[in-house]
Amino acid sequence: MGAALCGAVVTSYNWRDGRAGHGRPPTIRESRPRMSFAVPGPARQAPEAATLTDLDGRLVECRACPRLVAWREETAAVKRAAFRDWTYWGRPVPGFGPPDASLLVVGLAPAAHGGNRTGRMFTGDRAGDVLFATLSELGLASRGTVTDRDDGLELYGVRLTSPVHCAPPANRPTPGERDTCRPWLVRELELLRPTVRSVVVLGAFGWQAALPALGAAGWAVPRPRPVFGHGTRTALAPADGRGAPLHLFGCYHVSQRNVFTGRLTVDMLREVLAEAAETAGLGTAEERRGGGRAVPPDRAPGGLTG
Numbered sequence: 001m002g003a004a005l006c007g008a009v010v011t012s013y014n015w016r017d018g019r020a021g022h023g024r025p026p027t028i029r030e031s032r033p034r035m036s037f038a039v040p041g042p043a044r045q046a047p048e049a050a051t052l053t054d055l056d057g058r059l060v061e062c063r064a065c066p067r068l069v070a071w072r073e074e075t076a077a078v079k080r081a082a083f084r085d086w087t088y089w090g091r092p093v094p095g096f097g098p099p100d101a102s103l104l105v106v107g108l109a110p111a112a113h114g115g116n117r118t119g120r121m122f123t124g125d126r127a128g129d130v131l132f133a134t135l136s137e138l139g140l141a142s143r144g145t146v147t148d149r150d151d152g153l154e155l156y157g158v159r160l161t162s163p164v165h166c167a168p169p170a171n172r173p174t175p176g177e178r179d180t181c182r183p184w185l186v187r188e189l190e191l192l193r194p195t196v197r198s199v200v201v202l203g204a205f206g207w208q209a210a211l212p213a214l215g216a217a218g219w220a221v222p223r224p225r226p227v228f229g230h231g232t233r234t235a236l237a238p239a240d241g242r243g244a245p246l247h248l249f250g251c252y253h254v255s256q257r258n259v260f261t262g263r264l265t266v267d268m269l270r271e272v273l274a275e276a277a278e279t280a281g282l283g284t285a286e287e288r289r290g291g292g293r294a295v296p297p298d299r300a301p302g303g304l305t306g
């Protein structure tokens, strides 16, 4: 299946199904071979989205990656025993956070029993538990414990997304799946461009995926490309010379393995997020906790919550 085409098959009327026709011979129209209509894929759908809400609505219908579609749906049907009472989301998971976010956090892909179950980025898995607790501690989230899409969580000036929007087997999307999904991220970045000032990328996979998307969305990515590392920081100028630079931060992924082995500690995560938030004009944690959230000088008032 090509990157630009989804696999949805649309059939109209099948006279052989025993319900139609009432014994009469088929009309010329009905006797034509069954037709399949390819639904446009991300490369066609994403650039047409006018808003993030529009983008998210198109995204959740995407079926462009046959392997990931099969996996996300099988996982949703079989379930994990601990979640057998859940109705899994089982679809692409859209980004989450206000449409005028100043800080974007880019992960890898939804977890099979996390985002693929709850339908919200990072919600329902150990990585999300660490991330939301830290965002809350920094005054960037309304709560540190999250459970589902209806738990009332709000993010303040922060949006979460990923370069691959469907849960992959073994948390490993292929390069082809990453590339097929890229137009969704490119359009999300374009729509956030008026306000986003910092991007924190969690892990090397996200970094490799984010750089070409940032280039396609209008920022000048240097050659050779910046190398991923925890604590890496670089500024990308707008390619057209207009607007503010974008500050890119590397951070080890908040995966259970990284946290368990100590490769990424909560202190390390907090440090990167705090620096990125302050750079984005969201103020310091103390200022946010004190109710004095800073507003970037080039932002309209009231742009920090969804």
Ligand code: SF4
Pocket: 042, 059, 062, 063, 064, 065, 068, 069, 092, 164, 165, 166, 177, 180, 181, 182
């Ligand atoms: S990974 Fe992305 S491109 Fe592939 S089916 Fe999911 S949303 Fe569509």
